[in-house]
Amino acid sequence: MTGSVPITMAPTAAATLDLRPLSSPLLSAQPGVVHGITRRQPGLGAADANMSYTAPRDIEDAWRVRQRWCAAIGVDPDRLVTTGQIHSNGVLRVRAGQAGAGARPGAARAGVADALITNEPGVVLLSMHADCLPILLVDPVSPAVGVVHAGWRGTVANVAGAAIAALTAEFGTDPGRVLAYLGPAIAADCYEVGADVAESWAGRVGVANAHHGLRSSGSRWTFDLSAANSRLLLEAGVHPRHIDHSGICTRCGGADWFSHRGQGPATGRFGAIIALTG
Ligand SMILES: [Zn+2]
Numbered sequence: 001m002t003g004s005v006p007i008t009m010a011p012t013a014a015a016t017l018d019l020r021p022l023s024s025p026l027l028s029a030q031p032g033v034v035h036g037i038t039r040r041q042p043g044l045g046a047a048d049a050n051m052s053y054t055a056p057r058d059i060e061d062a063w064r065v066r067q068r069w070c071a072a073i074g075v076d077p078d079r080l081v082t083t084g085q086i087h088s089n090g091v092l093r094v095r096a097g098q099a100g101a102g103a104r105p106g107a108a109r110a111g112v113a114d115a116l117i118t119n120e121p122g123v124v125l126l127s128m129h130a131d132c133l134p135i136l137l138v139d140p141v142s143p144a145v146g147v148v149h150a151g152w153r154g155t156v157a158n159v160a161g162a163a164i165a166a167l168t169a170e171f172g173t174d175p176g177r178v179l180a181y182l183g184p185a186i187a188a189d190c191y192e193v194g195a196d197v198a199e200s201w202a203g204r205v206g207v208a209n210a211h212h213g214l215r216s217s218g219s220r221w222t223f224d225l226s227a228a229n230s231r232l233l234l235e236a237g238v239h240p241r242h243i244d245h246s247g248i249c250t251r252c253g254g255a256d257w258f259s260h261r262g263q264g265p266a267t268g269r270f271g272a273i274i275a276l277t278g
Pocket of ligand 1: 186187189190249250251252253
């Protein structure tokens, strides 16, 4: 470690930054759960508050940023858990003994998965995003939480449905009681996709239901990650009143959000964080 001084941040600039993670009113009303979505924050650290350690990003800078955001959200950065995200439908149940996996620079991640679930307090789940949709999940009855990373491949693979099924299998979760928050993602108007995506989505939900997420005008297809994943959550048994949407487009809102399409592949990543407080 490089010591306690945030060497890339001038104290005056850091002091004036207003670190306010995005949160869901629906989830914020739940006792025993803490959550937040970090933002792109120009001037914070060397890369505008990037959370990711993946090359070519500055790992030590990202660790300082993680600590700042964790303080703002009220979780312990040394109990963060991350995975290798591969646009799959893989779900990982995270145990208390895995808290800290992938947290600090050099710490091995908890494996490879695009959804993480836990029912153990103090395990801080983190997924990272730049256009791909973050979904935060809460079972308020049999307390458990989850986080999902859903780009188009993960959506077509139904990672959201897999996460709900895993909550049920591992913790006895009733999907009808699950609360879901769909955070910032690239919106349909900004997300043109190819026929392969259109066909894959129709293959997942059926041609008659493909309009839940897929739009066409002429030969052009666009894909709405939030609408598509809402559809998948409903199919998994989540109640429509239990789904909250941020309504934020990462590409349009590029000043505040990292966007792969808007800023290129080397841009940073924002984090979706959730934990049980016990
Ligand atoms: Zn947009």
